[in-house]
Amino acid sequence: MNLQIIISGIGGQGVVFGTKVLFQAALLKEFNVIGSETHGMSQRGGSVVSHLKIGNCLNPMIRTGTADVIYAFEETEFLRTLPFIGNSGACFVNTKKEDLTNGGLGMHLTKKRIKVFTLDAGRIALELKTPLSVNLIMLGFSIPSGHLPFSLTDMEKTIADITPDKFLEQNLKALRAGYKNWQSK
Amino acid sequence: MADIKQEILLGNEAIARGLIESGCHIITSYPGTPSSEIVPELARLKDVHKLDMYIEWSANEKVAYDIALGASYMGKRAATVMKQVGLNVAADSLMSSAYTGVKGGLVIISCDDPGPHSSQTEQDSRYFAMFAKVPVIDPSSPQEAKDLLPFAFELSEKFEIPVIFRPAIRICHAKQNVTLKKIAANPKPAKFDKNPERWAATPRYRLILHRELNRKLELIREEFEKQKDKNYTAPGSKRARLGIITGGVSFAIVQDILSEYKLSDKIKVLKITTPYPLPVKLTGRFISQCQKVLILEETDEVIEMQARTTTDRKKILGRLDGTVPREGELTPEVIYDIIRKTIKKSGITPSLPNVSGKLTELVNGLKLPIRRPTLCPGCPHRASFYSIKKALPDAIFPSDIGCYTLGINLGAVDTCLAMGCGITLANGFYQALRHDNQSKPVVGTIGDSTFYHAGIPALINAVYTGARFVLVILDNSITAMTGMQPTPDTGILADGIKGRRVPLPELIRGCGIQPEGIRECDPYDINTFGRLVKEAYDYTLRPDGGMAVIIAKHPCPLYYREEHKKNQVKVKILKELCNGCRHCIRAFECPALVYDETSKTVDINYMQCSDCGVCIQVCRQKAIQKITD
Numbered sequence: 001m002n003l004q005i006i007i008s009g010i011g012g013q014g015v016v017f018g019t020k021v022l023f024q025a026a027l028l029k030e031f032n033v034i035g036s037e038t039h040g041m042s043q044r045g046g047s048v049v050s051h052l053k054i055g056n057c058l059n060p061m062i063r064t065g066t067a068d069v070i071y072a073f074e075e076t077e078f079l080r081t082l083p084f085i086g087n088s089g090a091c092f093v094n095t096k097k098e099d100l101t102n103g104g105l106g107m108h109l110t111k112k113r114i115k116v117f118t119l120d121a122g123r124i125a126l127e128l129k130t131p132l133s134v135n136l137i138m139l140g141f142s143i144p145s146g147h148l149p150f151s152l153t154d155m156e157k158t159i160a161d162i163t164p165d166k167f168l169e170q171n172l173k174a175l176r177a178g179y180k181n182w183q184s185k
Numbered sequence: 186m187a188d189i190k191q192e193i194l195l196g197n198e199a200i201a202r203g204l205i206e207s208g209c210h211i212i213t214s215y216p217g218t219p220s221s222e223i224v225p226e227l228a229r230l231k232d233v234h235k236l237d238m239y240i241e242w243s244a245n246e247k248v249a250y251d252i253a254l255g256a257s258y259m260g261k262r263a264a265t266v267m268k269q270v271g272l273n274v275a276a277d278s279l280m281s282s283a284y285t286g287v288k289g290g291l292v293i294i295s296c297d298d299p300g301p302h303s304s305q306t307e308q309d310s311r312y313f314a315m316f317a318k319v320p321v322i323d324p325s326s327p328q329e330a331k332d333l334l335p336f337a338f339e340l341s342e343k344f345e346i347p348v349i350f351r352p353a354i355r356i357c358h359a360k361q362n363v364t365l366k367k368i369a370a371n372p373k374p375a376k377f378d379k380n381p382e383r384w385a386a387t388p389r390y391r392l393i394l395h396r397e398l399n400r401k402l403e404l405i406r407e408e409f410e411k412q413k414d415k416n417y418t419a420p421g422s423k424r425a426r427l428g429i430i431t432g433g434v435s436f437a438i439v440q441d442i443l444s445e446y447k448l449s450d451k452i453k454v455l456k457i458t459t460p461y462p463l464p465v466k467l468t469g470r471f472i473s474q475c476q477k478v479l480i481l482e483e484t485d486e487v488i489e490m491q492a493r494t495t496t497d498r499k500k501i502l503g504r505l506d507g508t509v510p511r512e513g514e515l516t517p518e519v520i521y522d523i524i525r526k527t528i529k530k531s532g533i534t535p536s537l538p539n540v541s542g543k544l545t546e547l548v549n550g551l552k553l554p555i556r557r558p559t560l561c562p563g564c565p566h567r568a569s570f571y572s573i574k575k576a577l578p579d580a581i582f583p584s585d586i587g588c589y590t591l592g593i594n595l596g597a598v599d600t601c602l603a604m605g606c607g608i609t610l611a612n613g614f615y616q617a618l619r620h621d622n623q624s625k626p627v628v629g630t631i632g633d634s635t636f637y638h639a640g641i642p643a644l645i646n647a648v649y650t651g652a653r654f655v656l657v658i659l660d661n662s663i664t665a666m667t668g669m670q671p672t673p674d675t676g677i678l679a680d681g682i683k684g685r686r687v688p689l690p691e692l693i694r695g696c697g698i699q700p701e702g703i704r705e706c707d708p709y710d711i712n713t714f715g716r717l718v719k720e721a722y723d724y725t726l727r728p729d730g731g732m733a734v735i736i737a738k739h740p741c742p743l744y745y746r747e748e749h750k751k752n753q754v755k756v757k758i759l760k761e762l763c764n765g766c767r768h769c770i771r772a773f774e775c776p777a778l779v780y781d782e783t784s785k786t787v788d789i790n791y792m793q794c795s796d797c798g799v800c801i802q803v804c805r806q807k808a809i810q811k812i813t814d
Contacts (some may be wrong), residue, residue: 010556012290019360020193022609023193023360023362024193027191027362031362032360032362033361034326034327034360034361034362035359035360035361035363035765035813036355036358036359036360037195037358038358046558047556051359057437057441057445058325058326058436058438058440058441059434059440059441059517060326060355060359060360060361060437060438061355061438061516061517062517062539062590063517063518064518064544064545065540065541070336076553077553079548079551079553080548080553082544082548083357083544083545085544085547104547104550105548108543108547109432135619139764144241147546160546163600174507
């Protein structure tokens with residue numbers, strides 16, 4: 001199993017926790033996994049990007065044009081990290097916009113068979129009264145797409161392993177809400 | 186076996202684990218990116234496994250180094266942890282201790298920052314090892330970093346020499362599934378074997394120690410020739426058109442590219458885990474088996490310089506002939522491009538495919554806004570800099586290293602050089618101006634942790650030599666930028682236990698500042714603070730005056746969250762009073778204040794606002810007001 005995932009957002013959106021979930025999910029399935037995180041600039045309003053590579057990789061960084069999946073919890077950070085995606089890759093973006101990639105950019109993505117799946121995870125998070133759960137909603141959203149080697153059960157088990165009891169129910173709710181909202185376009 | 190356990194670990198966490206798997210139980214450090222996570226992880230491991238360990242956040246890296254060295258003089262395994270520029274601070278002791286040697290293993294973990302991402306230089310700790318004449322170990326992954334530490338300690342003890350261990354930032358902040366080994370005990374009792382000829386060697390005897398050191402290095406080089414699991418060639422010993430000599434993070438990047446494009450049997454690779462002293466026989470043999478050799482290493486040409494002494498130098502492609510850039514990080518994209526061009530030149534076909542930059546080009550065309558780092562909403566430093574700049578707009582502002590360096594966004598930071606320079610450069614500026622009989626305000630700024638690190642001799646000097654400038658110590662009661670570590674002023678130790686406080690005002694008095702020269706104020710009170718800045722400057726000009734120090738005291742709202750919440754001031758903008766002058770955004774720069782193009786007024790982004798209420802005093806139209814219900 002070889003899979004390269006980028007997770008991006010701004011400080012405070014839970015990019016690091018989202019990455020942690022994916023790492024743990026990989027560990028549970030006994031995949032080899034390596035990646036890297038941005039540390040330190042996130043609280044000062046900066047961009048946060050994590051790299052995660054499943055497979056027998058030694059290098060923790062993904063090269064531009066070679067990622068299989070991008071999770072982006074914010075639009076501008078999505079566009080900023082878009083150059084990482086490889087041909088036939090899939091992007092899962094938290095946005096209210098219907099048409100995030102248009103014009104020349106949209107045409108290029110279509111030509112390279114790169115799919116962009118959008119979800120207004122922010123709205124769902126507010127509805128669930130858990131404003132900080134955009135990360136888990138987006139992870140849940142991506143499961144039915146088939147681009148991840150994890151099932152809903154895999155992810156629920158992972159989250160149960162790493163979440164303190166008092167947050168477990170809300171975390172699972174967020175994951176499942178994202179999962180239910182999947183629509184392949 | 187119960188020992189086979191895997192965990193997802195950050196590189197720094199793997200290093201912490203490696204220290205306890207090595208039986209190292211005395212660790213000292215000063216915070217510095219990318220090394221800062223090692224000590225907190227050690228404190229956690231100590232607690233979880235109930236280990237008998239001593240872990241310390243020292244006042245600075247020189248002090249940290251010396252304490253670890255002292256422990257190793259007594260036969261204990263000790264480690265000291267710092268970022269690469271911290272090694273500069275510890276250099277005096279490092280250089281001297283290479284001559285005296287050690288007894289218990291001493292490992293210096295010096296974390297490099299090619300890029301640089303958050304340092305004043307991207308200097309190479311392997312180069313420092315060469316300068317100090319001590320061996321250096323360069324891991325290529327978190328797992329390897331953990332597994333190499335026992336070897337580092339054994340090496341240090343076998344040859345009685347300090348050993349530098351240098352993980353680069355991409356190891357420190359990498360995450361990987363890591364296989365754990367058993368935690369080792371440290372049975373060696375503390376014992377000092379008196380030997381003044383060695384430990385207190387006078388200059389004449391230092392010559393003998395130097396001769397011994399040079400001999401040790403050659404023995405270590407021989408040792409490295411034999412370490413086949415650390416320095417090895419893949420594949421085998423057959424000849425090749427192109428070989429790559431590499432180590433550290435670069436090795437990991439090269440390996441992934443070669444296996445991805447199935448070039449592993451066309452291009453030989455020599456992994457070097459011990460770049461100094463370089464196993465030159467092994468390296469020479471490798472070079473003789475290749476027509477061309479590309480050397481990929483970070484950050485300087487340490488392997489390359491030594492390799493070029495071995496055989497036919499014309500074969501070697503590296504930094505010295507312009508193949509590899511002499512500055513900047515060797516990212517996967519940079520390495521990919523160098524390998525692609527080199528393969529083409531060496532006649533191997535096919536080379537790596539050309540990279541299409543089309544997507545990058547399209548995204549660059551979008552001109553996305555850059556999120557520059559900025560002080561957090563509610564940061565007391567913002568209030569301090571606002572007041573300083575308002576009170577003395579024409580001053581020169583030498584500053585220092587910490588969160589407050591971001592005061593540059595408020596136009597109140599003119600220099601940032603090295604630890605303590607907020608005071609020493611102010612001193613230098615003062616002397617230069619005085620030399621010309623010029624009078625111009627100089628306001629130096631420095632953080633509390635930085636002051637304990639390097640500020641004290643600097644302040645003593647200013648008093649002693651009669652310098653006259655304003656120093657503002659930005660005291661937020663924490664070492665914030667590096668991830669919230671305690672300071673001697675907080676009196677909390679690395680493992681959370683209460684130590685002894687060394688309070689700041691007494692320390693400042695102790696440096697010789699007169700009582701009339703010291704002022705203390707909460708910077709949230711902008712009017713009072715601004716007045717004190719003017720008073721302080723006047724004090725420096727009075728014939729009976731002197732150095733002026735202001736302590737800007739307010740705890741970091743992020744770390745001292747509960748206390749901050751108790752004093753919340755919720756604010757709103759009265760749109761009818763806001764004239765869109767944007768003084769609040771330009772001069773105060775709070776990220777929670779956002780200009781709305783449509784209404785041409787300022788809005789508050791309540792997701793970001795920390796309810797500090799300071800902006801109320803900033804708005805010249807009195808449009809920002811407290812919400813009272």
